[in-house]
Amino acid sequence: AQTVTQSQPEMSVQEAETVTLSCTYDTSESDYYLFWYKQPPSRQMILVIRQEAYKQQNATENRFSVNFQKAAKSFSLKISDSQLGDAAMYFCAYRSVRSSGSARQLTFGSGTQLTVLP
Amino acid sequence: DTGVSQDPRHKITKRGQNVTFRCDPISEHNRLYWYRQTLGQGPEFLTYFQNEAQLEKSRLLSDRFSAERPKGSFSTLEIQRTEQGDSAMYLCASSPRGWSEQYFGPGTRLTVT
Numbered sequence: 001a002q003t004v005t006q007s008q009p010e011m012s013v014q015e016a017e018t019v020t021l022s023c024t025y026d027t028s029e030s031d032y033y034l035f036w037y038k039q040p041p042s043r044q045m046i047l048v049i050r051q052e053a054y055k056q057q058n059a060t061e062n063r064f065s066v067n068f069q070k071a072a073k074s075f076s077l078k079i080s081d082s083q084l085g086d087a088a089m090y091f092c093a094y095r096s097v098r099s100s101g102s103a104r105q106l107t108f109g110s111g112t113q114l115t116v117l118p
Numbered sequence: 119d120t121g122v123s124q125d126p127r128h129k130i131t132k133r134g135q136n137v138t139f140r141c142d143p144i145s146e147h148n149r150l151y152w153y154r155q156t157l158g159q160g161p162e163f164l165t166y167f168q169n170e171a172q173l174e175k176s177r178l179l180s181d182r183f184s185a186e187r188p189k190g191s192f193s194t195l196e197i198q199r200t201e202q203g204d205s206a207m208y209l210c211a212s213s214p215r216g217w218s219e220q221y222f223g224p225g226t227r228l229t230v231t
Contacts, residue, residue, distance in 0.1 A: 004160075033218045044121075045161075045209070045222035052218075091160050095218055105151065105174070106211075106220060108160030 002027045002094050006109035013082045014117050020067075021077045021112045023092030033095045034068065035106070036077045040088040048090070051075065053097075079114075087116045120144060122223035124210050130229045131200055138196045139226045143212030150193050151220060152185060153209040154178065161209050167193060200230045 003026045013019035025034070036048040051059045051068050058066050063083075067076045079086055092109040123142045131137050143150050148169050153161035164183070166174040169190035179185075182200075187193040197204055207227050211220035 035219060037222075044224040045211075047219050047221070050219055093160075097218075104149065104166055105163035105176075106153075106161070107163070110158070110160050 002029075002032075002096070002107050004092050004094050004107050004109040006092055006112050008112045009110070010113045010115070012115040012117055013079070015082055015084060017082055018078060018080045019082055019114065021079075021090050021092075021114065023075045023077070023109055025073050025075065025092070025094050027073070027094065027096075029096055029098075031097045033097065034066075034075045035093040035095070036064070036066070036075075037091045037093060037108075038086075038088045039091065039111075045091070049077065082116050084116050084118060087114055089113050122210055122212055122221055124208075124223040124226050126226055127224060128227050128229075130231065133202060133230055134199055136196065136198045137200060137228065138194055139208055139210075139228075141193045141195070141210030141212075141223060143192070143210070144214075144221055147212035147214050147221070148190065149213045149215070149220075150187055151211040151213075152193070152195050153211065155207040155209055155225070156205075164195075164208075197228075200228075202230045204228060205230045 005024045032053045034051045037045045039045045049061045063080045089111045091111045093106040125140045150167040152164040155161040167187040182198045185195045207225040209225045210223045213220045
């Protein structure tokens, strides 16, 4: 079974600065998807960024980018030019590419609460 | 708004009562998922539907839990004889065929007193 670990329960960053959230995972599969989701207080989970394991190039979405280290099974999220609206719980998630039913579920880490300081 | 919707948003019930939650996925998303999220934790998978067929159930889904998706559209999750340990946020997500990412609803927060 796959596991996802987020070792930073809380992080803080000054507005306009850069912060990196860490995530490690364990799997025996060679191909899979990794995601970062954002869950603002009392609001629904929003997809931030996606990475396919077969792609060597790190995914980027505007101010959000990842550092995907497949051999190390590490998948960190970098937020540049942090904004007050970035304050949220961030979850790292794993999904297999296999087509069987159980493979389609997302396996989440325990989350990192990000505070953005004005 | 064409996102995933869930109803009710909050439910308070007494131990031993039955509760039912509803999820309306994004139109034309044939895959639907239920997750449970307890305070300070990431969501945990409960069950998965492809169209109307329930293809996977987690061991977390005890026999007091049942889910349906008639006609492959909305889904319901019922908890019978609720226990205090059932208190959690119940999240629904959907995805279209061939997509890896899932789109989440706002959740139903259940409190069992």
